[in-house]
Amino acid sequence: MGSVAELNPATLAALIALVRKHTGIAMTERKSVLLERRLRPRMDALALGSYQAYMDRVESDRSEIPHFIDLVTTNDTQFFRTPQIWDYIAKRFLPEWQRSHPGACLNIWSAASASGEELYSAAMLCEEFKLQHGPLPYRILATDISQQMLELAAAGSYAGRSVERLRASHPALAARYFVADGAGVRVKDELKRNVSFARHNLLQPLRPAQQFDLILLRNVLIYFDAEHQQAVIDCARPSMKPHARLILGESESIQRLASEYSFEAPMIYALRENQP
Secondary structure (H helix, E strand, O other), X not given: OOOOOOOOHHHHHHHHXXXXXXHOEOOOHHHHHHHHHHHHHHHHHOOOOOHHHHHHHHHHOHHXXXXXXXXXXOOOOOOOOOHHHHHHHHHHHHHHHHHHOOOOOEXXXXXXXXXXXXXXXXXXXXXXXXXXXXXXXXXXEEEEOOHHHHHHHHHOEEOOXXXXXXXXXXXXXXXXXXXXXXXXXXXXXXXXXXXXXXXXXXXXXXXXXXXXXXXXXXXXXXXXXXXXXXXXXXXXXXXXXXXXXXXXXXXXXXXXXXXXXXXXEOOEEEEOOOOO
């Protein structure tokens, strides 16, 4: 089609409000170019000549909402992003957890899993721990608001910079847990064995309700305003076991929010003492 009307200030404000309504993400007017670039191909496919027409479509056709969410959400991730967190999990969290819970199953929630690099990083650490220290039953739940991202994560196929960085930083793990797949690599089935996937909006409680020993909620709060950050951590709280740890991204903090979490170390939070 190619003749989409420009995104004027009033329509941009309405579009930003629509993004916030369906994702909780707080965008500013500076995201106008990004929104235009992401939405125009979809509008062309639907033969819609204005952004208002597309917003009307999203509001009137529930089947369009997942497409809209996929287009406006950001999914920037990589294997073993922020090395100090993975060092903490491998060298402190896993050994302490195994000592305190002999024979139990470790439950991990990758709460904004995007295309899967985070959840498979966690799975690799668990598998490595088993090789070095013996049995460690574990399960990982991977959730994301984007169905498209969940499908990519479930496929477990990667190429380009994502793979190059992994081979440079963790060559032994790349060789052990991935196989060649066309121009890229694919996660071995043994790494997928303990992983399940579900679509989930962080502004809502997890359903069905589950509790976890470790929750990875990394690099997602930065996209929310304070009100929605509060809502996210309030919704995550019922999913934490009393001894659980919540891990955020390097640019995130919840210390100024009203919460039942106590600061343990940069990016790492526990429940306050005497919480159920």
